[in-house]
Amino acid sequence: MARDRSLPRRATIHDVAAVSGISRGTVSRVLNGEPYVSDRAREAVEAAVREVGYVRNTAARNLVTQRSGAIALIVHEPHSLVLEDPNIGNILLGTNAVLSEADYQMVTLILDSVRDSERVAEYLRGGFVDGAIILSARVGDPIALAVAELGIPAAFVGHPPNAPEIPFIGIDNLSAAREITTRLVDTGRTKIGMVAAALDRDSGQDRLAGFIEALGKQFNPSLVVDYPLYAYDTGAEGMRELLRREPAIDGVFAASDAVAAGAMDVLRDAGRSVPGDVGIVGFDDSSWAIRCHPMLSTVRQPAYELGRQAALQVLNQLRGGPRPSGGTLLQTEVVWRDSA
Amino acid sequence: MARDRSLPRRATIHDVAAVSGISRGTVSRVLNGEPYVSDRAREAVEAAVREVGYVRNTAARNLVTQRSGAIALIVHEPHSLVLEDPNIGNILLGTNAVLSEADYQMVTLILDSVRDSERVAEYLRGGFVDGAIILSARVGDPIALAVAELGIPAAFVGHPPNAPEIPFIGIDNLSAAREITTRLVDTGRTKIGMVAAALDRDSGQDRLAGFIEALGKQFNPSLVVDYPLYAYDTGAEGMRELLRREPAIDGVFAASDAVAAGAMDVLRDAGRSVPGDVGIVGFDDSSWAIRCHPMLSTVRQPAYELGRQAALQVLNQLRGGPRPSGGTLLQTEVVWRDSA
DNA sequence: TTGTAAGCGTTATCAA
DNA sequence: TTGATAACGCTTACAA
Numbered sequence: 001m002a003r004d005r006s007l008p009r010r011a012t013i014h015d016v017a018a019v020s021g022i023s024r025g026t027v028s029r030v031l032n033g034e035p036y037v038s039d040r041a042r043e044a045v046e047a048a049v050r051e052v053g054y055v056r057n058t059a060a061r062n063l064v065t066q067r068s069g070a071i072a073l074i075v076h077e078p079h080s081l082v083l084e085d086p087n088i089g090n091i092l093l094g095t096n097a098v099l100s101e102a103d104y105q106m107v108t109l110i111l112d113s114v115r116d117s118e119r120v121a122e123y124l125r126g127g128f129v130d131g132a133i134i135l136s137a138r139v140g141d142p143i144a145l146a147v148a149e150l151g152i153p154a155a156f157v158g159h160p161p162n163a164p165e166i167p168f169i170g171i172d173n174l175s176a177a178r179e180i181t182t183r184l185v186d187t188g189r190t191k192i193g194m195v196a197a198a199l200d201r202d203s204g205q206d207r208l209a210g211f212i213e214a215l216g217k218q219f220n221p222s223l224v225v226d227y228p229l230y231a232y233d234t235g236a237e238g239m240r241e242l243l244r245r246e247p248a249i250d251g252v253f254a255a256s257d258a259v260a261a262g263a264m265d266v267l268r269d270a271g272r273s274v275p276g277d278v279g280i281v282g283f284d285d286s287s288w289a290i291r292c293h294p295m296l297s298t299v300r301q302p303a304y305e306l307g308r309q310a311a312l313q314v315l316n317q318l319r320g321g322p323r324p325s326g327g328t329l330l331q332t333e334v335v336w337r338d339s340a
Numbered sequence: 341m342a343r344d345r346s347l348p349r350r351a352t353i354h355d356v357a358a359v360s361g362i363s364r365g366t367v368s369r370v371l372n373g374e375p376y377v378s379d380r381a382r383e384a385v386e387a388a389v390r391e392v393g394y395v396r397n398t399a400a401r402n403l404v405t406q407r408s409g410a411i412a413l414i415v416h417e418p419h420s421l422v423l424e425d426p427n428i429g430n431i432l433l434g435t436n437a438v439l440s441e442a443d444y445q446m447v448t449l450i451l452d453s454v455r456d457s458e459r460v461a462e463y464l465r466g467g468f469v470d471g472a473i474i475l476s477a478r479v480g481d482p483i484a485l486a487v488a489e490l491g492i493p494a495a496f497v498g499h500p501p502n503a504p505e506i507p508f509i510g511i512d513n514l515s516a517a518r519e520i521t522t523r524l525v526d527t528g529r530t531k532i533g534m535v536a537a538a539l540d541r542d543s544g545q546d547r548l549a550g551f552i553e554a555l556g557k558q559f560n561p562s563l564v565v566d567y568p569l570y571a572y573d574t575g576a577e578g579m580r581e582l583l584r585r586e587p588a589i590d591g592v593f594a595a596s597d598a599v600a601a602g603a604m605d606v607l608r609d610a611g612r613s614v615p616g617d618v619g620i621v622g623f624d625d626s627s628w629a630i631r632c633h634p635m636l637s638t639v640r641q642p643a644y645e646l647g648r649q650a651a652l653q654v655l656n657q658l659r660g661g662p663r664p665s666g667g668t669l670l671q672t673e674v675v676w677r678d679s680a
Numbered sequence: 681t682t683g684t685a686a687g688c689g690t691t692a693t694c695a696a
Numbered sequence: 697t698t699g700a701t702a703a704c705g706c707t708t709a710c711a712a
Contacts, residue, residue, distance in 0.1 A: 012705055023683045028707060036681055058466025059402045060705035064688045068399070070463070092450065100456060105463045108448035110432065116440060123410070123445045126398025128468065232627065261631075287572070291601075352689055363699040368691060376697050400689035404704045 011052035020048035086286030087303040094307025121146040153317030168327035177210025189251030193223035195238030197255040235262025257288035279340030294338035351392035360388035426626030427643040434647025461486040471654040493657030508667035517550025529591030533563030535578030537595040575602025597628035619680030634678035
């Protein structure tokens with residue numbers, strides 16, 4: 001990190017005060033639109049501000065006010081997958097809508113390496129943000145720990161297992177998975193498998209648990225394969241493996257729509273018809289779902305709302321509200337289309 | 341924006357100095373690993389740091405050092421589309437790799453509203469970042485202007501028309517478009533259309549210009565439709581319109597792979613075979629390209645490298661290097677598959 | 681309504 | 697090698 005002090009020095013309140021002939025205190029009051037300033041003073045200050053091209057140094061202001069006006073949105077994903085996850089975009093959107101409305105700047109911090117984690121922790125400690133929203137935290141996430149330790153207002157989107165006492169906003173992955181798997185059973189499928197993913201996250205674990213619950217004694221562990229990522233390739237590989245293990249497989253729960261898309265392409269190549277030979281369901285109701293042929297039955301996540309509520313939760317803590325110890329689970333909705 | 345000062349007061353250098361019996365100056369030296377400190381002093385300070393649980397207040401440090409150790413990555417997109425663009429992820433990845441290596445924190449600022457723009461401009465002025473990388477700037481982008489005015493080290497990814505004098509890293513959209521369109525001509529297509537998009541950006545404009553150049557006098561303006569976004573829906577709508585205008589159309593250049601995917605689905609529904617009846621090419625070489633049936637011929641963008649170079653450019657300016665007035669265009673590569 | 685002055689938590693300068 | 701002390705640019709009592 002190097003320094004470049006060749007930039008022209010920026011005007012400060014001192015300059016404005018000098019030029020306008022008004023004291024720094026009053027200049028500050030004018031700048032902040034506070035009452036108890038005469039029109040004369042205000043005008044003189046405003047003229048001086050224009051004259052010297054003054055812009056506020058927020059870093060200095062932060063130092064004294066002890067706040068930054070920024071809130072971190074921490075995304076914990078291998079970078080290239082940030083864009084693959086259809087939910088993150090909508091969560092971002094919901095969060096930003098609320099934060100923007102409250103005049104907070106949302107700053108997104110993306111991290112996938114240990115080095116990134118340490119730097120982000122340092123950044124959070126540095127007073128750059130007044131609060132944090134943490135997406136897709138993993139088990140034992142160091143950033144989650146750092147945030148908890150710092151004690152700044154925070155919320156999780158999702159519900160990391162063994163998480164520190166930070167409130168969360170999530171969906172009931174288990175119930176949703178149970179419900180959509182039940183459909184497979186009800187339509188007479190008897191050899192039902194699952195391509196699971198992301199078992200290091202609550203969402204991955206809970207979807208698997210729901211699948212198992214729905215099948216009850218019909219559950220066959222050898223018909224479950226799992227991979228690290230919610231990705232198209234996961235679905236493709238997983239489906240090939242499942243077909244190998246049980247050529248007569250007739251039902252598949254894919255841990256996400258992207259996974260389902262990969263699985264469907266493999267099924268087609270293997271000469272299986274959907275939903276004729278194999279019924280398949282996904283999770284997310286992302287753009288993948290409607291681009292599949294046939295279109296995918298899946299679970300709709302209220303991603304935008306998740307982002308909104310997490311932001312509201314942080315804002316509430318910022319306003320001195322309590323930090324709830326538990327969390328909130330939002331409703332999901334099963335969308336029935338043609339794949340099962 | 342509210343304040344919550346009920347947090348426990350954090351220990352400062354004063355506390356460390358008091359507890360260790362060492363002056364603030366020396367404490368600061370120890371903390372920054374500077375030379376000229378005795379082992380005795382160092383140990384005393386380190387013990388005191390642990391005892392009082394001291395962590396540095398970066399805001400205060402920034403005030404005096406005039407730097408933040410953070411660099412903004414500004415993404416100018418309608419939020420939900422951030423995730424649709426296959427390049428952004430890789431650009432992020434490349435940028436972060438370089439910045440992380442140099443120990444800078446990358447903070448991503450996403451904006452789509454005017455309100456967002458103003459807040460981000462304010463944020464940039466606030467001294468929160470030492471430099472900025474601007475993605476997908478539009479014509480007359482207010483943030484680009486703000487950055488230029490601020491005079492902080494900066495670079496564009498892409499080459500906005502009429503951009504302020506900020507260096508850019510981009511690709512030669514025009515040549516690439518010309519090259520891939522030529523393929524359509526060379527394979528004997530005679531009624532060639534284009535589904536253009538994002539004409540408010542350099543990429544959109546240049547791809548259209550390349551298309552026009554490649555066709556020469558064969559160019560037929562009525563076979564060009566254009567839409568605001570590089571999106572699947574753009575391709576679907578655009579293809580329907582093109583078929584309406586010219587049912588015998590036999591070649592299509594889609595402004596991006598997502599657009600091409602939408603167009604291909606419409607072609608299929610309309611009973612046209614690809615590449616038999618219609619040859620089609622895209623742009624990006626994103627995951628869309630290999631999920632199409634048949635797989636898409638397209639242009640590969642060095643997105644990761646774009647991000648890398650933009651970051652290097654900013655770092656170089658930060659180190660006092662010159663701010664070049666022009667830009668750099670990276671090579672693209674045409675990937676021939678089965679769609680044309 | 682305004683000016684003065686004391687911080688905010690660091691780093692940096694300069695004697696000692 | 698160390699300790700005072702003056703910045704950094706701003707807000708905020710408090711006094712006038």
